[in-house]
Amino acid sequence: MIDPLFISELFYSIQGESTWAGLPCAFIRLSGCNLRCRYCDASYTWEEPGTEMAIRDILDWVVKYPGVLTEITGGEPLLQDNIHLLTELLIDNGHKVLIETNGTISLENVHPQATVIMDIKCPESGMHDKVNLHNLDLLARRKEQGSRDELKFVLSSEQDFHWALETFREHRLDQLVPVLFSPITGLIDPRHLAELILAYQLPVRIQLQLHTLLWPNRNRGV
Numbered sequence: 532m533i534d535p536l537f538i539s540e541l542f543y544s545i546q547g548e549s550t551w552a553g554l555p556c557a558f559i560r561l562s563g564c565n566l567r568c569r570y571c572d573a574s575y576t577w578e579e580p581g582t583e584m585a586i587r588d589i590l591d592w593v594v595k596y597p598g599v600l601t602e603i604t605g606g607e608p609l610l611q612d613n614i615h616l617l618t619e620l621l622i623d624n625g626h627k628v629l630i631e632t633n634g635t636i637s638l639e640n641v642h643p644q645a646t647v648i649m650d651i652k653c654p655e656s657g658m659h660d661k662v663n664l665h666n667l668d669l670l671a672r673r674k675e676q677g678s679r680d681e682l683k684f685v686l687s688s689e690q691d692f693h694w695a696l697e698t699f700r701e702h703r704l705d706q707l708v709p710v711l712f713s714p715i716t717g718l719i720d721p722r723h724l725a726e727l728i729l730a731y732q733l734p735v736r737i738q739l740q741l742h743t744l745l746w747p748n749r750n751r752g753v
């Protein structure tokens with residue numbers, strides 16, 4: 532097959548995260564992940580092999596949703612090199628493309644017109660030492676080129692909050708891109724996280740996962 536990608540699922544839903552939350556979105560979820568976060572709610576993306584699809588067939592699916600956001604996610608979508616060709620073709624066809632990444636793979640080859648939503652993994656994920664901090668320099672370079680990227684901390688506890696606070700200050704993230712703090716349902720009370728953000732006067736955006744509020748009993752296709 533020419534230019535294949537391994538797909539976990541294609542679905543149309545409401546964008547639940549990032550500053551784009553609330554908008555209809557066509558999701559391309561690629562299979563495979565190089566991390567094993569303790570709280571992973573998408574383990575099927577790396578436990579199951581995924582379906583091989585040609586880029587042309589993926590584009591044929593996306594064109595059913597003209598004028599809405601397109602997000603490429605995972606798993607870890609940057610593990611598959613053909614993501615760059617898919618991104619280029621989507622952008623050339625007029626789609627607004629978001630790429631959600633766990634932050635461990637270099638952003639060097641990501642299309643400047645795509646919007647990267649990059650995780651910085653916190654300690655309770657068990658994966659915080661895997662984050663590629665050189666990507667922060669690349670985010671700065673992409674910003675100079677006009678990219679509109681975002682950073683996201685997913686928080687499990689107050690300890691994660693304090694680690695994220697230190698990381699935010701150390702790397703002057705307020706100068707870089709919009710920063711999201713996202714509480715994990717059932718692990719940290721969102722109201723407590725909001726109060727911590729207010730107490731420390733942190734210029735970050737608290738983000739509740741809109742899709743899990745709308746469809747609390749579904750873990751795929753939303």
Ligand code: SF4
Pocket residue numbers: 564565566567568570571572573574576605606607633
């Ligand atoms: S990066 Fe995402 S898909 Fe991969 S293990 Fe962590 S939460 Fe799961």
